[in-house]
Amino acid sequence: MQNKITKLFNIKYPIIQAGMVWNSGWKLASAASNSEVLGLIGAGSMYPDVLRQHIQNCKKATSNPFGVNVPLMYPNIEEIMGILIEEGVTIVFTSAGNPKTWTTWLKDRGVTVVHVVSSVKFALKAQEAGVDAIVAEGFEAGGHNGRDETTSFTLIPMVKDKITIPLIAAGGIATGASMLAAMVLGADGVQIGTRFVASEESSAHDNFKQMVVNAQDGDTQVTLKELTPVRLIKNKFYLAVQELYKQNPTVEALQTLLGRGRAKLGMFEGDLDEGELEIGQVCGLIHDIKPVSKIVDDIIHEFEIAKNNIPNTF
Amino acid sequence: MQNKITKLFNIKYPIIQAGMVWNSGWKLASAASNSEVLGLIGAGSMYPDVLRQHIQNCKKATSNPFGVNVPLMYPNIEEIMGILIEEGVTIVFTSAGNPKTWTTWLKDRGVTVVHVVSSVKFALKAQEAGVDAIVAEGFEAGGHNGRDETTSFTLIPMVKDKITIPLIAAGGIATGASMLAAMVLGADGVQIGTRFVASEESSAHDNFKQMVVNAQDGDTQVTLKELTPVRLIKNKFYLAVQELYKQNPTVEALQTLLGRGRAKLGMFEGDLDEGELEIGQVCGLIHDIKPVSKIVDDIIHEFEIAKNNIPNTF
Numbered sequence: 001m002q003n004k005i006t007k008l009f010n011i012k013y014p015i016i017q018a019g020m021v022w023n024s025g026w027k028l029a030s031a032a033s034n035s036e037v038l039g040l041i042g043a044g045s046m047y048p049d050v051l052r053q054h055i056q057n058c059k060k061a062t063s064n065p066f067g068v069n070v071p072l073m074y075p076n077i078e079e080i081m082g083i084l085i086e087e088g089v090t091i092v093f094t095s096a097g098n099p100k101t102w103t104t105w106l107k108d109r110g111v112t113v114v115h116v117v118s119s120v121k122f123a124l125k126a127q128e129a130g131v132d133a134i135v136a137e138g139f140e141a142g143g144h145n146g147r148d149e150t151t152s153f154t155l156i157p158m159v160k161d162k163i164t165i166p167l168i169a170a171g172g173i174a175t176g177a178s179m180l181a182a183m184v185l186g187a188d189g190v191q192i193g194t195r196f197v198a199s200e201e202s203s204a205h206d207n208f209k210q211m212v213v214n215a216q217d218g219d220t221q222v223t224l225k226e227l228t229p230v231r232l233i234k235n236k237f238y239l240a241v242q243e244l245y246k247q248n249p250t251v252e253a254l255q256t257l258l259g260r261g262r263a264k265l266g267m268f269e270g271d272l273d274e275g276e277l278e279i280g281q282v283c284g285l286i287h288d289i290k291p292v293s294k295i296v297d298d299i300i301h302e303f304e305i306a307k308n309n310i311p312n313t314f
Numbered sequence: 315m316q317n318k319i320t321k322l323f324n325i326k327y328p329i330i331q332a333g334m335v336w337n338s339g340w341k342l343a344s345a346a347s348n349s350e351v352l353g354l355i356g357a358g359s360m361y362p363d364v365l366r367q368h369i370q371n372c373k374k375a376t377s378n379p380f381g382v383n384v385p386l387m388y389p390n391i392e393e394i395m396g397i398l399i400e401e402g403v404t405i406v407f408t409s410a411g412n413p414k415t416w417t418t419w420l421k422d423r424g425v426t427v428v429h430v431v432s433s434v435k436f437a438l439k440a441q442e443a444g445v446d447a448i449v450a451e452g453f454e455a456g457g458h459n460g461r462d463e464t465t466s467f468t469l470i471p472m473v474k475d476k477i478t479i480p481l482i483a484a485g486g487i488a489t490g491a492s493m494l495a496a497m498v499l500g501a502d503g504v505q506i507g508t509r510f511v512a513s514e515e516s517s518a519h520d521n522f523k524q525m526v527v528n529a530q531d532g533d534t535q536v537t538l539k540e541l542t543p544v545r546l547i548k549n550k551f552y553l554a555v556q557e558l559y560k561q562n563p564t565v566e567a568l569q570t571l572l573g574r575g576r577a578k579l580g581m582f583e584g585d586l587d588e589g590e591l592e593i594g595q596v597c598g599l600i601h602d603i604k605p606v607s608k609i610v611d612d613i614i615h616e617f618e619i620a621k622n623n624i625p626n627t628f
């Protein structure tokens with residue numbers, strides 16, 4: 001299948017492994033790229049020098065294209081952008097910020113730029129800013145989440161109707177059937193996060209990977225909407241947040257409870273009680289930890305099965 | 315396409331027109347059934363004698379199968395169930411209550427019973443109760459909504475994995491492409507609500523139909539979670555609820571603000587400021603008011619197009 005997305009990134013399958021804080025270092029990204037999908041390093045949880053090391057390691061580990069996901073709210077954003085260019089990164093996914101700020105600068109330096117959005121309005125703004133493609137991420141996605149709570153099922157076709165550049169769907173996609181469904185709804189490709197957390201090459205702590213495997217429907221929720229809405233597993237920390245909500249807390253009180261470093265504590269260090277465990281609703285469909293190559297093979301196989309199972313006609 | 319759902323209801327297309335308060339009387343249900351999908355009368359907004367009249371009118375208006383949707387929390391539930399049997403209704407969709415209470419009673423009287431759920435757990439309970447099929451309704455759906463906030467994209471495959479009886483997907487479906495996507499995810503058929511609100515035969519007020527046509531992504535939200543979570547358009551009443559939330563209101567205060575009759579006031583009487591306007595996220599994809607027969611024709615046509623657009627292979 002050659003399509004807009006495979007051509008844009010020069011990959012075999014129109015699948016992007018999402019850049020995720022504390023989960024997607026060079027090991028995951030290079031494994032994804034070596035499996036002929038697009039691997040992304042998640043810069044959001046890396047100091048600049050750590051990111052540089054991951055990029056250098058990734059270049060050594062794969063000769064296939066890979067990219068870096070950069071949240072634009074990153075405090076050292078100028079230093080980060082400089083490193084991307086110095087290290088010859090040619091694909092950048094930006095999120096959580098205004099696409100106008102960096103798109104032209106990156107494109108002037110030969111970088112393919114993709115921006116992540118959660119609404120039609122932001123999709124149009126990103127297209128106007130000149131990005132090469134858009135990731136439309138639905139409410140079911142793990143981690144930071146849009147305020148409109150629009151789900152993949154409705155977001156994909158609504159964005160597709162309004163933009164002309166390639167569209168990558170994210171949120172709720174972990175299997176070949178869901179990849180096909182996203183493409184039926186109008187996506188040219190898919191970005192997959194949660195499924196790759198439960199991979200051998202993810203840098204997530206084993207405790208967290210196992211919790212993802214055990215999670216079922218209803219085990220995640222979007223909370224902390226007064227700060228940045230985030231979907232996480234309903235663990236002890238989540239319940240403490242809900243207790244605080246009963247007291248009509250100020251934004252500052254929520255910020256104090258959240259503190260700093262909880263995402264690392266939970267996902268990277270494996271503290272399942274006190275950590276912030278960001279994962280998508282689709283965790284309920286994930287029952288094993290597999291190598292990335294096997295995950296990709298299975299998705300492609302399931303995609304073909306789902307295609308062949310489509311009823312012939314009315 | 316003959317499948318489990320077309321056979322269960324003896325209809326041509328595996329599509330159910332959702333039973334919706336203040337929108338789906340005998341005119342809508344009979345138009346749907348005459349278009350060879352399953353029409354449902356929504357009993358939730360009808361006094362018992364009004365419901366009886368709608369059933370009698372529906373029988374006169376179509377010779378095709380139709381059904382009635384009954385919220386099990388209905389205050390006069392025993393009288394309602396008696397009327398369904400007296401009037402020879404053979405298909406009943408139950409929602410908002412325990413499927414154990416009425417399923418056996420209805421099935422003993424020859425009725426096909428379907429129960430609406432929003433989670434895997436409730437799907438399993440409904441299957442155990444002996445229902446003939448399940449409607450799995452995602453977070454994007456209009457009106458009353460599940461507490462887990464699980465979206466169609468993840469709910470459909472998760473429910474499909476666990477149940478053996480036929481599965482109808484609901485929430486976010488308004489086009490042939492979304493019908494195909496739901497079936498790719500594991501559904502045997504689809505229940506469509508929002509699209510049929512904006513039909514000529516819906517009993518919704520013209521003001522409300524026009525508001526649905528004008529609505530875009532981000533214009534609905536789920537609120538009033540302390541009472542029953544409900545997805546509605548963000549109108550003046552919705553904003554008043556959000557203002558009240560800032561004061562950390564009691565459940566009683568929310569109930570007082572909601573009052574009685576707001577759904578009728580908004581959807582049936584057309585007061586777009588003070589009414590409760592229940593609609594699904596997919597309203598952003600609906601741009602016209604059409605006759606039901608045209609809606610069904612278009613969905614089937616779009617379904618075929620979406621099927622033919624599927625990429626051939628990798």
